Amino acid sequence: MPITMQNYALIWTDNSGKGRASTVAYDKPSAEHRKAELEAGGATGVTIVPIQPGELPQP
Secondary structure, three states: OOOOOOEEEEEEEOOOOOEEEOOOOEOHHHHHHHHHHHHHOOOEEEEEEEEOOOOOOOO
């Protein structure tokens, strides 16, 4: 059985109201950790989105 790795990215709105997107791919636990960091820093609308290898989300 092949191992399938799922990558995740984050999108959010920063303190100034500007849409942002992560520029790196995370595994699920790392994405959840980064989401908590962003929310603690005042970011709103933080969402974890699944991505394909080489793909990055648009804010």
